[in-house]
Amino acid sequence: MTNPEAEIRIPRFDAYERVMHWMAALSFFYATLTGLALWSPKLYWMATMLGGGYHIRGSHPWVGIVFAVVMGVMARRWAKGMRLDADDRVWLTRMHKYATHDHAALPPSGRFNAGQKMLFWTQLAATLALFLSGFVLWFPEWMPRSLRLLSIAAHPLAAIGSITSILVHVYMGTAAVPHSMRAMLRGYVLPEWARFHHPKWYKTWRASNDV
Amino acid sequence: MIVAKLIDTTLCIGCKACEVACQEWNDQEYTMGTFDGSYQTKPELEYNFWNLIKFNEVEKDGATSWLMSKYQCMHCADAGCLAACPAPGAIVPLANGTIDFVHENCIGCGYCITGCPFDVPRLSPTSKKAYKCTLCSDRTAVGLEPACIKTCPTNCLTFGERDELLRMAETRAGELKADGFADAGVYNPQGVGGTNVLYVLKHASEPEQYGLPKDPVIPWTVSLWKGPMKWMGTFMFWGTVLGAFFHFVIYGPQDPEKHGHPADKAEAPPKEPNDKS
Numbered sequence: 388m389t390n391p392e393a394e395i396r397i398p399r400f401d402a403y404e405r406v407m408h409w410m411a412a413l414s415f416f417y418a419t420l421t422g423l424a425l426w427s428p429k430l431y432w433m434a435t436m437l438g439g440g441y442h443i444r445g446s447h448p449w450v451g452i453v454f455a456v457v458m459g460v461m462a463r464r465w466a467k468g469m470r471l472d473a474d475d476r477v478w479l480t481r482m483h484k485y486a487t488h489d490h491a492a493l494p495p496s497g498r499f500n501a502g503q504k505m506l507f508w509t510q511l512a513a514t515l516a517l518f519l520s521g522f523v524l525w526f527p528e529w530m531p532r533s534l535r536l537l538s539i540a541a542h543p544l545a546a547i548g549s550i551t552s553i554l555v556h557v558y559m560g561t562a563a564v565p566h567s568m569r570a571m572l573r574g575y576v577l578p579e580w581a582r583f584h585h586p587k588w589y590k591t592w593r594a595s596n597d598v
Numbered sequence: 599m600i601v602a603k604l605i606d607t608t609l610c611i612g613c614k615a616c617e618v619a620c621q622e623w624n625d626q627e628y629t630m631g632t633f634d635g636s637y638q639t640k641p642e643l644e645y646n647f648w649n650l651i652k653f654n655e656v657e658k659d660g661a662t663s664w665l666m667s668k669y670q671c672m673h674c675a676d677a678g679c680l681a682a683c684p685a686p687g688a689i690v691p692l693a694n695g696t697i698d699f700v701h702e703n704c705i706g707c708g709y710c711i712t713g714c715p716f717d718v719p720r721l722s723p724t725s726k727k728a729y730k731c732t733l734c735s736d737r738t739a740v741g742l743e744p745a746c747i748k749t750c751p752t753n754c755l756t757f758g759e760r761d762e763l764l765r766m767a768e769t770r771a772g773e774l775k776a777d778g779f780a781d782a783g784v785y786n787p788q789g790v791g792g793t794n795v796l797y798v799l800k801h802a803s804e805p806e807q808y809g810l811p812k813d814p815v816i817p818w819t820v821s822l823w824k825g826p827m828k829w830m831g832t833f834m835f836w837g838t839v840l841g842a843f844f845h846f847v848i849y850g851p852q853d854p855e856k857h858g859h860p861a862d863k864a865e866a867p868p869k870e871p872n873d874k875s
Contacts, residue, residue, distance in 0.1 A: 425684040425707070427828060440685045440705035488849055491858035527708030528721055535712040539682065540819035540827070547831045551838050558842035565851050583854035 396575035397592055407461055408571055414454035415553065421447040422546055448525045455518040462511055468498055469508065474587070475501035495586035506556055513549035516541060600695035601738060602673075602760035602794040603747065604767055607808065608774065609754035610666035612651055614639060616746035616755065620649040623734065623745035643669065645720040648731040649746055652809045658801075667797070667808035668746075668755070671718045671731035673697050675791030678816040679728075681824055682713025695760065695794045696733040704728055715790060715814035733794070763796055770798045789815035 400408070421443040424434035434440045471479075474494035478485070478501040484492040485502065499507070520538035523530045530538075560567050564584065570576045581589040617639055621628055626646040634641060637653045654665040677697045680689045688703040689710065699710075699719075706726035710719045719728040734744035742748070743757040756763060767784040774782035783802025786792050799805060805812055 425705075426831070428684070428686045431684075431686050434705075440703070444705040444707050486845065486849070488852060488857040490852075490860050493860045495860045524707075524709075527711050532712065532717070536817050536819045539709065539712055539817075540823050543823055543827055543831070547827070547834055551834045554835070554838040554842065558846075562846050563842075563851055565853075579854055583857075583859060584852075586860050 395578050397578060397581050397589070398574060399570040399576045399581075400574050402574065404464065405571060405574055407457060407464065411454060411457040411461060414450050414457065415549075417450050418447060418454055419546075419550055419553075421450070422543075426543055426546070448521060451517065451521050455514055458511060458514040465499075465507060466511075469504045471501060471504055472497070475504060478502075479505070490583070496584065496588070498585055498588040500585065502559070506552055509552050510549060513545045513552075516545035517549065520545065600760040600794065601733075601758065602695065602763045602796055603733070603744065604756040604758075604763040604796045604798070605668050606754050606756075606767075606770055606798045607666055607668075608770075608798060608800055609752045610651065610668065611752055611754075612637065612653060612664070612666050613751060614651050615749045615751060616668065617647075617649050617651060619745040619749035620731075621647070623737070624648065624732075643718060643720055643730075645722040645729045648729070654807060654809055656807050658807075665801070665808050667810065669718075669809060670746075670795065671697065671733070672716050672790070673731075673733055673794035675793070676816060678713035678715050678790065678814075678820065679710035679719055680713075681816050682709040682820045684709060692735060694738065696735050696738065698732055698735050699728060699730060701725075701727050701729075713817065713820050715811055715816065760794060760796075767796050767798050771802070774798070774800060785810060787811075787814050789813050 417437075420433050421437060423430045424432075424437070424440070424443060425447070431440070434443050437443055438446075474496070477494045478496065481493055482502070484490075485500075520542040523534045523538040524542060527535055560571065566576065566580050567584075578589070581592065620626075626648075629644070629646065631640045638651065640647060640650060643650050648670055650669045652667045652669050654667060656663050656665050673696055675695070677689070677691065680691060680697060683689045684707060685703055685705045688700055688705065690698050690700055692698055704727040706721060706728070708719075708721050708728065710728050711717070711721070719730045721728055734742070734746075737744055747755045747757040756766065764784070764786065767786075771782045771784055779800045781801050781803050783799060785797035785799050785802065785805055785808075797805075797808070797810070799808060801807055
């Protein structure tokens with residue numbers, strides 16, 4: 388006798404979305420390490436580890452471009468599904484219930500919950516700020532001084548917001564929500580997981596799949 | 599001992615010998631610029647041209663005067679380039695007050711250009727590293743005066759102990775005042791903690807006429823980044839990491855078996871699958 392749960396696999400992220408996500412993750416990781424190295428002398432050892440300051444000054448902007456492009460692709464794919472609905476707005480006011488595992492007090496989520504949607508929009512805004520200010524900082528000789536002065540503060544500020552929200556994202560995707568990593572690595576989730584975390588999405592799947 | 603350069607702009611005759619001496623001592627090739635109708639050698643400093651005599655033509659009281667000024671790194675006590683530099687050891691303040699660039703540590707980001715309120719450093723188009731006047735640190739280290747000072751034929755330039763030069767500058771400004779230049783004074787901007795390049799100006803209340811900024815300071819965005827923003831970032835990164843860790847310690851992972859389902863319960867999954875896709 389087989390375990391029924393192991394047999395039903397609900398596809399959650401297709402290969403396109405998984406590659407997109409992990410390209411964003413890897414480029415973000417590299418840009419974060421090199422960015423932190425240039426942010427504080429105390430973290431400059433990261434630059435040494437990654438090939439030296441002169442090298443990372445060259446590579447950080449290029450990797451940043453890769454990240455920005457992938458975020459653009461991600462926005463094309465996901466932006467529509469990331470709009471907040473009425474349930475999401477209620478969900479956001481009860482975020483503390485989510486954090487304390489009082490799930491009965493929460494309105495049901497769709498394919499993405501309101502927290503994931505907020506992360507998406509935060510990252511998209513931060514990416515735009517990082518891209519624009521980063522472009523200015525890339526070519527100091529050609530940029531007007533006023534823009535450089537603005538960017539020298541805006542770039543780290545956007546990065547702090549972005550890195551902080553990604554730290555939360557990593558915690559949620561690993562320790563806090565078991566089995567969510569499988570969705571992004573292998574592409575599928577199990578019915579019980581879908582029903583608990585994304586009830587409305589699960590319902591839609593049930594409706595169109597005869598199980 | 600803090601050393602300094604004193605530039606008495608009233609004695610400059612625009613001979614440009616200091617420009618030549620700078621190029622010679624630092625072994626820099628002269629790259630041709632464009633002729634723009636000025637006696638000035640170049641419109642701006644360049645990565646391989648660190649000392650520029652500015653020929654400022656100023657209309658004043660119905661007469662045209664030529665206000666000479668020698669433009670180079672000011673060797674600020676509170677240096678904006680150093681504040682903005684992200685590469686440890688690339689910009690080094692020497693014990694004698696010189697701000698020196700160490701090129702093997704320079705990463706070529708150009709932040710020093712943004713941090714400098716005098717717009718002095720320049721990036722080399724080939725190495726992409728930043729260059730500027732070294733106050734001839736390779737000469738002063740062995741007791742010689744900088745090349746520009748050594749060559750100046752009019753004693754417009756003086757090198758020595760900073761306090762003594764400041765006294766000399768004040769004396770000279772007093773002489774100019776006695777000669778009828780009521781606005782004469784010393785340029786030693788306090789916004790950057792004072793500079794180790796001092797000027798005597800006939801029109802001290804209008805340094806812009808000499809091509810010098812009126813009240814140079816380290817840009818506040820640089821101070822914000824290097825000051826409060828570091829604390830904020832450190833607080834947020836560690837706060838989030840520790841917050842996540844203790845959240846896990848207190849509440850543990852989310853568990854469908856234990857934590858109750860969201861309000862609108864969906865149908866339970868089937869016990870037996872008939873979908874093998």
